[in-house]
Amino acid sequence: MTDNKNFFLRNIWYYALPGEQLKPGAMVAKKFLGEPVLLARTREGKVFALRDICPHRAVPLSCGRFDGNEVECCYHGWRFDSNGRCTDIPALVEDQELDFSRFRVKQYPVRELQGNLWIYMADKDKVDSPTPEMEIPQVPYFGDRTYNLLQMLNFPCFVDHAVVGLMDPAHSPYVHRAWWWQLNRPLVEEIKTFDPSPYGFTMRRHKIPAVPRAYRIFGGGEPETEIAFYLPGVRIEHLIVGKHHVCNLTAVTPISETETEVHTMLYWHTPWLNLLKPFIQPLARNFLDQDRQVVIKQQIGLQYNPSLMLIKDADTQARWYYQVKTEFARATTEGRPFVNPVKEQVLRWRS
Ligand code: FES
Ligand SMILES: [Fe+2]
Numbered sequence: 001m002t003d004n005k006n007f008f009l010r011n012i013w014y015y016a017l018p019g020e021q022l023k024p025g026a027m028v029a030k031k032f033l034g035e036p037v038l039l040a041r042t043r044e045g046k047v048f049a050l051r052d053i054c055p056h057r058a059v060p061l062s063c064g065r066f067d068g069n070e071v072e073c074c075y076h077g078w079r080f081d082s083n084g085r086c087t088d089i090p091a092l093v094e095d096q097e098l099d100f101s102r103f104r105v106k107q108y109p110v111r112e113l114q115g116n117l118w119i120y121m122a123d124k125d126k127v128d129s130p131t132p133e134m135e136i137p138q139v140p141y142f143g144d145r146t147y148n149l150l151q152m153l154n155f156p157c158f159v160d161h162a163v164v165g166l167m168d169p170a171h172s173p174y175v176h177r178a179w180w181w182q183l184n185r186p187l188v189e190e191i192k193t194f195d196p197s198p199y200g201f202t203m204r205r206h207k208i209p210a211v212p213r214a215y216r217i218f219g220g221g222e223p224e225t226e227i228a229f230y231l232p233g234v235r236i237e238h239l240i241v242g243k244h245h246v247c248n249l250t251a252v253t254p255i256s257e258t259e260t261e262v263h264t265m266l267y268w269h270t271p272w273l274n275l276l277k278p279f280i281q282p283l284a285r286n287f288l289d290q291d292r293q294v295v296i297k298q299q300i301g302l303q304y305n306p307s308l309m310l311i312k313d314a315d316t317q318a319r320w321y322y323q324v325k326t327e328f329a330r331a332t333t334e335g336r337p338f339v340n341p342v343k344e345q346v347l348r349w350r351s
Contacts, residue, residue, distance in 0.1 A: 004165060005038055007039065007289065007329065008034075008119075008137070008217050009274050009325055011120075011121070012120070013136045013232075014032055014118065014119055014120075015118060015119040015234070015251030015253050015263055016032065016114060016119040018071070018115060018116060018147075018150055018152075018265075021036075021118050022039055023043065024045055024068065024230060025041070025043050025044050026041060027039065028041035028042065029052055029060065031087040031256060033254050033255075034058060034255075034256045036052035037108060038050045038051070038071065038125060039047050039120065039149065040066055040082070043068035046082065048110060048305045050108070050149075051084075051107075053281045056076060056078050057075060057087075058073060061073040062284075069081075069217040076090070077090040080105050083107055084105035084107040085100070085104060086101065086104070089103075093156065105126075106126075108122075108129070109321075111136060113144075114144065114267070115147050116147075116249075116251075118322075137228075139234075139238070139247035139267050141238060142247060144201070145269075149266040150265050151263065151264045151281075152261060152263045152264075153262055153288050153289060153292050154255075154259060154261055155261075155262055155291075155292050155295050156260075158254070158257055158288060159232075159254035160322075161298060162262055162295060164321060166252065167316055167321065168315070169349055169351045170314040170349060170351050171314075174183070174288060175291065175294050177290075178286065180212075181212045181213060181287070182210065187350040190209060190348050190349055190351055192204070192346070192347055192348075193206075194317075194342070194345050195344050195349060198230065199293065199324065199340075200228060200231055200324060201224065201317070201320055201324070203228075206225065207223070208224065208225055208228075215239075215314070218241035221243075223239060223240070224239070224241075226238045229317070229321070232254030232325070233251065234249070234251050234252070236246075236249050245292070246270075248265070249263065249264070249265045249267070251264075255304070262292075264301075266306040267281075311348035314347075314351075321329060323341040324340065324341060331335070
């Protein structure tokens with residue numbers, strides 16, 4: 001049984017937005033962990049994030065204007081720079097001196113990596129967070145490259161249910177039924193070795209026992225894969241078939257207690273895969289939507305607040321997720337280093 005209380009992890013990087021969705025000189029209003037956030041990109045290309053509430057009288061700053069440099073509130077025209085400092089209060093007359101810089105909007109650290117924007121969500125009451133040292137998970141093999149394909153869906157659930165779905169090996173034959181993936185194949189026994197990795201765990205590189213049909217497009221070669229999970233909800237898979245490498249980054253971001261965004265990106269360097277994008281795109285969406293649909297069904301049962309079970313070994317990764325999450329929260333509260341509760345282990349299940 002699990003008795004995990006719903007809580008959002010703080011002092012960690014969350015996936016915010018695909019970088020291409022924030023053009024130079026534009027701003028986007030979002031919500032992360034229940035907090036309203038304004039993301040903007042200056043004309044020079046610098047991305048910044050501010051709390052989307054004017055400190056004067058609470059109108060969302062995103063209702064105002066952005067000139068590519070500063071944000072102007074739509075109510076009384078107060079202006080804020082990319083650090084959240086107030087730079088102008090138009091209602092003041094010349095001899096009414098006031099130190100504008102005392103008026104601050106909370107600023108969030110943001111970073112752009114491999115085509116994606118990440119936001120650091122510190123403790124709720126911190127106005128400024130020092131630049132966090134913690135690394136942002138990145139796909140291996142592709143360097144600074146951006147993704148080739150992107151999908152995003154909103155899951156109407158608390159973040160943990162979407163994250164657990166990412167690492168749940170037993171749902172695949174039931175949820176992901178499609179002619180191009182797997183259909184009515186007998187379950188096979190899987191034996192996988194796991195190692196602890198930074199703020200998570202990694203399924204060691206291995207040959208895939210029941211190869212999904214879609215992988216046949218790579219022709220010969222036995223597909224091998226390595227799958228890593230990182231807090232707060234990031235899954236990175238590195239698939240190798242012969243000379244082809246494909247990486248999948250899936251990132252889960254809590255928007256509120258009941259809404260979660262799931263972004264999934266594919267990276268490849270195989271030129272002919274670009275030609276197949278119009279076919280791969282709907283399949284990838286369909287795959288992600290299968291996960292979403294089952295979570296929607298799960299919400300029906302969760303309304304009655306039942307206790308949930310995690311069985312071994314198929315649910316051991318989910319159990320690790322809760323353990324790693326709890327340890328991270330404790331370590332940050334106590335101001336001590338994170339100690340990974342996951343140890344090297346072999347897990348067996350049928351899927
Ligand atoms: S509410 Fe924003 S300037 Fe007054
Ligand atoms: Fe799934």
